[in-house]
Amino acid sequence: xxxxxxxxxxxxxxxxxxxxxxxxxxxxxxxxxxxxxxxxxxxxxxxxxxxxxxxxxxxxxxxxxxxxxxxxxxxxxxxxxxxxxxxxxxxxxxxxxxxxxxxxxxxxxxxxxxxxxxxxxxxxxxxxxxxxxxxxxxxxxxxxxxxxxxxxxxxxxxxxxxxxxxxxxxxxxxxxxxxxxxxxxxxxxxxxxxxxxxxxxxxxxxxxxxxxxxxxxxxxxxxxxxxxxxxxxxxxxxxxxxxxxxxxxxxxxxxxxxxxxxxxxxxxxxxxxxxxxxxxxxxxxxxxxxxxxxxx
Amino acid sequence: xxxxxxxxxxxxxxxxxxxxxxxxxxxxxxxxxxxxxxxxxxxxxxxxxxxxxxxxxxxxxxxxxxxxxxxxxxxxxxxxxxxxxxxxxxxxxxxxxxxxxxxxxxxxxxxxxxxxxxxxxxxxxxxxxxxxxxxxxxxxxxxxxxxxxxxxxxxxxxx
Numbered sequence: 001x002x003x004x005x006x007x008x009x010x011x012x013x014x015x016x017x018x019x020x021x022x023x024x025x026x027x028x029x030x031x032x033x034x035x036x037x038x039x040x041x042x043x044x045x046x047x048x049x050x051x052x053x054x055x056x057x058x059x060x061x062x063x064x065x066x067x068x069x070x071x072x073x074x075x076x077x078x079x080x081x082x083x084x085x086x087x088x089x090x091x092x093x094x095x096x097x098x099x100x101x102x103x104x105x106x107x108x109x110x111x112x113x114x115x116x117x118x119x120x121x122x123x124x125x126x127x128x129x130x131x132x133x134x135x136x137x138x139x140x141x142x143x144x145x146x147x148x149x150x151x152x153x154x155x156x157x158x159x160x161x162x163x164x165x166x167x168x169x170x171x172x173x174x175x176x177x178x179x180x181x182x183x184x185x186x187x188x189x190x191x192x193x194x195x196x197x198x199x200x201x202x203x204x205x206x207x208x209x210x211x212x213x214x215x216x217x218x219x220x221x222x223x224x225x226x227x228x229x230x231x232x233x234x235x236x237x238x239x240x241x242x243x244x245x246x247x248x249x250x251x252x253x254x255x256x257x258x259x260x261x262x263x264x265x266x267x268x269x270x271x272x273x274x275x276x277x278x279x280x281x282x283x284x285x286x287x288x289x290x291x292x293x294x295x296x
Numbered sequence: 297x298x299x300x301x302x303x304x305x306x307x308x309x310x311x312x313x314x315x316x317x318x319x320x321x322x323x324x325x326x327x328x329x330x331x332x333x334x335x336x337x338x339x340x341x342x343x344x345x346x347x348x349x350x351x352x353x354x355x356x357x358x359x360x361x362x363x364x365x366x367x368x369x370x371x372x373x374x375x376x377x378x379x380x381x382x383x384x385x386x387x388x389x390x391x392x393x394x395x396x397x398x399x400x401x402x403x404x405x406x407x408x409x410x411x412x413x414x415x416x417x418x419x420x421x422x423x424x425x426x427x428x429x430x431x432x433x434x435x436x437x438x439x440x441x442x443x444x445x446x447x448x449x450x451x452x453x454x455x
Contacts, residue, residue: 011349011382018353018375025357025368030418035367042361049362053314125319129363130326130427131415136364162364170364178419198421200322261322 036147036163043165050136050168054124116230119143119268121151124168133159133173133200135263140167148228150269156234156257157181157222158266173260174235175200183235184223188213191223194235194254200261203236205252210243212250220254230269301452302346308335308445309355317362326426329433330404332359333377337400338445340381341389343454352378366418373410377403397438404434 009017029035121137139145141164149161151171159173172179177198184191190212194203208214218238224231236254243250312331320328332355339347356371363370380403381388388399408427415421448454 011379014349015375015379018349019372021353022368022372022375025371026366026414026418029367039361039367042367046358046361049310049313050317053317054319057319123319125317129365130424131411131419131421132363132365134364177421 039163040141040165043163043168043170044140047136047140047165047168050125117270119145119270121266121268123263123266131198132178133176133196133198133260134162135159135171135173136168137171137266137268138168139268140165140169142166144270145169145268146270150229150233151266152233152269153258153263153266155259156236157229158258158260158263160228161268171266173200174203174256174258175260181229181235182223182225183220185214186219186221186234190214191225192220192252194220197253201255202239203254203256205254206249208250208252210245210250214238214241214250214252216241219257230271300455302454304448304452304454305339305343305347308339308448309351312336313355313358313362316359326429327433328430329437330407330430332356333374333404333407334400334434334438334441335445336374336378337381337403338442340378341385342446342449344382344385348382349375349378365415369411369414369418372414373407376410377407380406393439393442396442397435400438401431401435404431 029039119139121139124136124138137151145161145164147161147164151158151160157174159171159176159179161169162172163170174181174194174196175198176196178196180193180195182191183194192205192208192214194205197204216238220235220238222229222231222233222235234257236256238252238254240253241250242252309332312335315331316328336347336352336355340352353371353375356374357367359370359374360367388396391399405428408430412421412423412427416423
């Protein structure tokens with residue numbers, strides 16, 4: 001038999017208690033950067049939930065990739081072969097151009113850009129929260145993912161790693177309102193900042209002077225200036241330039257070239273030295289293990 | 297909370313959590329109903345001695361972690377909505393299902409507005425009418441969830 005009058009604290013007391021807790025959490029999470037590690041642990045704790053929630057989609061994907069006719073597969077194979085030939089031809093060209101570029105750079109005594117390592121990842125889930133544009137991928141610290149790592153799809157830059165868990169991590173997309181990325185116009189090298197607008201198909205460029213040479217259709221690529229994103233990857237294409245002289249700056253919008261709303265697989269980039277230190281550590285660990293095992 | 301088949305409550309809440317993070321096509325995503333809020337409101341009306349504001353806050357916090365929003369935002373909004381339910385549960389219980397659905401609409405709207413205000417306070421998001429679409433789906437969903445959960449409660453004799 002349940003008592004009619006609830007024992008324990010009254011709802012108002014409970015409410016005040018939890019509101020104080022919430023305010024404290026919001027303050028710590030928003031203001032203190034040291035809270036990131038806590039976020040990492042929490043991300044690890046909830047990742048089973050994300051894997052389970054993703055299961056129906058996985059099953060559908062599995063079904064759609066497995067239930068195909070022989071004819072479709074043959075057709076696909078044919079396409080892949082043709083593409084491979086095409087890409088091989090480009091790679092041949094590219095290696096020559098790369099050598100030439102390195103030679104020219106050494107002539108100019110400018111630093112040769114590092115090799116970039118790539119890692120493949122799959123999207124686990126996309127947030128239902130309309131205020132932030134984030135996705136979760138199935139790689140974590142186990143795979144050497146680190147915070148701030150750039151993420152891209154086959155078309156262009158998607159975003160960067162925000163929180164890292166053990167087996168999953170969270171990617172903030174370039175269209176998120178709190179994200180900005182340094183870019184330059186491919187045509188003339190003019191530098192801009194592309195800030196997210198909270199809408200999936202729009203980036204905003206603030207503080208563009210009226211005299212800037214920018215046109216609709218210009219491709220914006222990463223400038224590599226912030227140190228987060230490597231140079232030269234496509235980011236967005238300018239869709240609107242309005243220069244209203246009564247305003248201080250012209251209004252410039254661009255649309256991401258990556259298919260942010262249709263992501264399935266992404267690539268994680270990492271600079272050579274970052275991954276080499278990680279692999280070095282792994283090597284040392286394995287060496288230690290083997291020596292420990294070797295001892296009687 | 298776990299006596300008398302109380303773990304079923306936890307199970308329904310877990311399923312609600314799943315439902316609120318399963319990937320959906322972008323066009324349906326704006327209409328995703330507030331599963332957790334609906335399930336919490338049902339249990340608050342049915343068993344206010346078991347599910348209370350603290351439960352709501354914890355669920356909101358888990359939602360915060362899952363959605364990657366600033367910790368405490370959804371928790372705070374969820375606790376406020378459930379507080380209103382808990383304070384008025386005697387009245388809401390006696391309404392018909394459709395009247396309850398309208399109240400769910402108000403609670404859901406309040407939940408989304410609190411989340412929006414907090415987000416607005418933290419970062420400069422702008423209000424889009426699409427943020428309130430879940431209110432309509434939640435209203436439509438309530439009668440079905442209500443009937444389902446009532447059947448679950450009676451079948452497992454959760455007290």
